[in-house]
Amino acid sequence: MQKFITSLVLAVLVMIPAMSQAHDKHEDRPAMLVVSFGTSMPEARKAIDSLVEAVRSEFPGVPVRLAFTSNIIRRKLQKEQGESVPTPSQALAQLNDEGYTHVTVIPTHMIPGEEYDEVCDVAWAFGGIDGKFGFEGISVCSPFLDGVKGCETVADILMKRFSERLKDKETGIILMGHGTPEHFANAQYLQLQLALNQKAYGRFFIGTVESAPTIDDVMAELKRHPEIKKLVLSPLMIVAGDHANNDLAGEDEPDSWINTLRKNGWKDVTTYLVGLGEDKNIASELVRKVHKLIDEDD
Numbered sequence: 001m002q003k004f005i006t007s008l009v010l011a012v013l014v015m016i017p018a019m020s021q022a023h024d025k026h027e028d029r030p031a032m033l034v035v036s037f038g039t040s041m042p043e044a045r046k047a048i049d050s051l052v053e054a055v056r057s058e059f060p061g062v063p064v065r066l067a068f069t070s071n072i073i074r075r076k077l078q079k080e081q082g083e084s085v086p087t088p089s090q091a092l093a094q095l096n097d098e099g100y101t102h103v104t105v106i107p108t109h110m111i112p113g114e115e116y117d118e119v120c121d122v123a124w125a126f127g128g129i130d131g132k133f134g135f136e137g138i139s140v141c142s143p144f145l146d147g148v149k150g151c152e153t154v155a156d157i158l159m160k161r162f163s164e165r166l167k168d169k170e171t172g173i174i175l176m177g178h179g180t181p182e183h184f185a186n187a188q189y190l191q192l193q194l195a196l197n198q199k200a201y202g203r204f205f206i207g208t209v210e211s212a213p214t215i216d217d218v219m220a221e222l223k224r225h226p227e228i229k230k231l232v233l234s235p236l237m238i239v240a241g242d243h244a245n246n247d248l249a250g251e252d253e254p255d256s257w258i259n260t261l262r263k264n265g266w267k268d269v270t271t272y273l274v275g276l277g278e279d280k281n282i283a284s285e286l287v288r289k290v291h292k293l294i295d296e297d298d
């Protein structure tokens, strides 16, 4: 009897870890999904790829996938370059099918506008799926211009980015944001302007392609700063794509900002057409945000 009880206790002891393992069927399998609007211009693509690369090298062993939100660009890429880039929902369904349990979604958007909201909608929809077609955890990283702190951080990055040009007191930096006409997130451009004014008053002038401030607002502001005689035009966007090359710097586009400024008397206008995604400090900021999000979730 004594022997029987001893072996029974032993058997139970041996079974406990086996049972808890059986209950916890699988271990956590994390994955990351970088989401961009997308671009079909190979030169501009570097900006997106370098952000993906920055995340990959920071989290070795975690798969980092890429999705584009623009269907026009996705279809163009498929047709012209034979490259298939998924939508956020396709990419998440694929990660689910491959058995990943936790996903960190990393939008590369500047403002928490419509596009960003749509990425969140998809992520939260997947987050609401119980059972095998959902995830155990899904979280979404904030955009760059997310509140006062985010704007101050981006302002610091812009100060470094243009530090050489700012040494010349006659140079003004004109930044073209995308802008969103119907969403309150457009106000983030003014929040960033405030942060830039505090760091270098009268040196940075933010406008947007699709909303306010417009190029007319920028010129009105420039007139209040007659000491600014030389202008540098640069995109306030992750990618220097169509908007940067045509709406901002297009020589053949009569209404491009470069031509509008020249017509209105600013003759010394140069361009710096590099997407913010290629800026090492923007890449580090993205990685920092991902770390912060993961730490909050733990």
Ligand code: CO
Pocket: 178, 243
């Ligand atoms: Co656009």
